[in-house]
Amino acid sequence: MVNPTAAPVGYGIDFGTSNSAISVAYPDRVEVLPLGPSRSAMTLPSFVYLHRGGRRAAGDEAVRTFLKSGHEKTDCWNCALAPYGWDTDCRQYRKGGGCNDARLLSGVKHDLAKVGFAGTNSWATDFTVGSLVAVVLRRLKNEADAAVDEGARRVVLGHPVVFAGADPSDRAASDAEAFSRLEQAAVEAGFEEVAFLPEPTAAVIGEPTHHGVEIAVDFGGGTFDVAVMDSRDGESRIAGLSGVAVGGEVLDGVLFETSVGPALGLEVLPNWLFNELRTASSVRLLMADPGIPAILARIGGKEAELAHALLYQGYAYDFYKAIEAAKIALSSSEVTELRFSPLGLHVTLRRTAFESMIRPELDLVREAIGRALDEARIQATEVERVLLTGGSAYIPAFRDDLARTFGEDRLEQRDAFTAVVHGLGVRAQQLWGL
Ligand SMILES: Nc1ncnc2c1ncn2[C@@H]1O[C@H](COP(=O)(O)OP(=O)(O)OP(=O)(O)O)[C@@H](O)[C@H]1O
Numbered sequence: 001m002v003n004p005t006a007a008p009v010g011y012g013i014d015f016g017t018s019n020s021a022i023s024v025a026y027p028d029r030v031e032v033l034p035l036g037p038s039r040s041a042m043t044l045p046s047f048v049y050l051h052r053g054g055r056r057a058a059g060d061e062a063v064r065t066f067l068k069s070g071h072e073k074t075d076c077w078n079c080a081l082a083p084y085g086w087d088t089d090c091r092q093y094r095k096g097g098g099c100n101d102a103r104l105l106s107g108v109k110h111d112l113a114k115v116g117f118a119g120t121n122s123w124a125t126d127f128t129v130g131s132l133v134a135v136v137l138r139r140l141k142n143e144a145d146a147a148v149d150e151g152a153r154r155v156v157l158g159h160p161v162v163f164a165g166a167d168p169s170d171r172a173a174s175d176a177e178a179f180s181r182l183e184q185a186a187v188e189a190g191f192e193e194v195a196f197l198p199e200p201t202a203a204v205i206g207e208p209t210h211h212g213v214e215i216a217v218d219f220g221g222g223t224f225d226v227a228v229m230d231s232r233d234g235e236s237r238i239a240g241l242s243g244v245a246v247g248g249e250v251l252d253g254v255l256f257e258t259s260v261g262p263a264l265g266l267e268v269l270p271n272w273l274f275n276e277l278r279t280a281s282s283v284r285l286l287m288a289d290p291g292i293p294a295i296l297a298r299i300g301g302k303e304a305e306l307a308h309a310l311l312y313q314g315y316a317y318d319f320y321k322a323i324e325a326a327k328i329a330l331s332s333s334e335v336t337e338l339r340f341s342p343l344g345l346h347v348t349l350r351r352t353a354f355e356s357m358i359r360p361e362l363d364l365v366r367e368a369i370g371r372a373l374d375e376a377r378i379q380a381t382e383v384e385r386v387l388l389t390g391g392s393a394y395i396p397a398f399r400d401d402l403a404r405t406f407g408e409d410r411l412e413q414r415d416a417f418t419a420v421v422h423g424l425g426v427r428a429q430q431l432w433g434l
């Protein structure tokens with residue numbers, strides 16, 4: 001008889017591009033932990049907040065703090081004008097104004113596999129990629145520790161099959177960098193033992209029973225991942241795995257490129273600049289580049305002023321959230337209005353147009369599924385069920401593609417935001433629960 005109040009044997013953590021979550025593995029069960037002040041959410045947005053005073057926060061707390069005080073600046077008009085690269089108190093110092101006291105980072109997961117990217121520098125302080133990830137992992141661990149009798153020091157961390165941002169010509173080096181940063185983050189967050197598991201494998205092993213051939217597709221914010229499990233000879237094994245760096249954020253970027261940017265007239269900007277404005281994550285890098293205000297001033301005109309407002313007047317967070325919300329609305333409505341009055345944006349979006357614009361990305365996803373099936377030497381007709389998870393799996397055109405390949409009756413929706421973290425907890429139980 002298992003003691004129902006036994007201490008947890010480990011945690012499972014799904015550090016997502018957009019959302020993160022934690023599960024608690026006991027010898028006899030796995031629980032996905034409700035998070036936040038009222039314990040009403042199952043996930044935490046993967047935001048990291050940094051303040052020049054040393055304060056760091058993750059998730060909802062990061063967003064709340066930033067929205068309250070993110071506009072505060074230290075006036076740098078009187079700072080010595082330093083040449084680029086000079087060590088100043090405030091590396092984001094720019095001639096046109098002050099220097100923000102706080103930063104809100106999103107999409108840190110993208111940076112995990114970038115070999116040449118050491119981290120971010122703010123206020124003359126280096127934040128390594130691992131230490132940024134650790135802010136999120138620590139917050140999750142603290143919440144779990146507070147909810148159990150005795151906190152766990154072991155964790156199973158999920159990872160995409162292919163990291164977004166990985167160098168395709170040297171996958172091994174990118175993967176090694178990403179795993180070492182994830183491990184460093186886990187150690188910094190207080191874990192002593194770390195195991196890894198591909199996210200789609202977690203989604204399939206979280207199922208209570210296995211039979212025939214099952215595949216799990218996890219279409220998230222940063223990547224699409226797929227695992228094929230073959231249980232036909234009585235023993236379950238992962239026979240194929242594949243992934244591609246296509247996720248909801250890329251799709252938000254397509255909406256920007258094809259509808260929102262043109263509606264604002266921003267396509268007249270130089271190509272490189274227009275491209276960097278596509279998503280919240282790429283804009284983060286623009287904001288950290290001290291040369292941009294001078295370039296915008298040189299370009300001049302109403303479009304450069306719009307870009308300036310977007311980057312430096314605190315609109316970026318709400319602007320990209322509005323684009324994402326419109327994309328999400330298109331999963332349940334044929335048409336939606338996207339308005340963002342601070343920049344004078346009003347555009348009507350149609351699902352049919354959006355879905356034809358994202359066809360190239362959906363084709364990459366279909367090819368990834370094909371590669372996983374090929375690796376497993378399995379035909380689509382042999383697949384008994386397809387388990388869907390990840391927020392982007394709600395996109396009707398994606399579901400239609402799956403239905404065409406496997407048949408509508410084979411598709412089974414799982415919880416979009418907790419199926420992976422639940423499976424990571426199941427893995428922790430398998431590893432440490434006996
Ligand atoms: N109803 C919906 N329709 C379309 N997209 C959606 C919907 N709901 C959420 N999304 C998108 O799903 C993404 C977040 O999904 P999820 O939380 O599964 O990703 P993640 O786990 O953070 O990312 P990853 O696993 O790729 O690192 C976001 O891009 C969000 O806009």
Ligand SMILES: [Mg+2]
Binds near residue numbers: 014016420
């Ligand atoms: Mg995910």
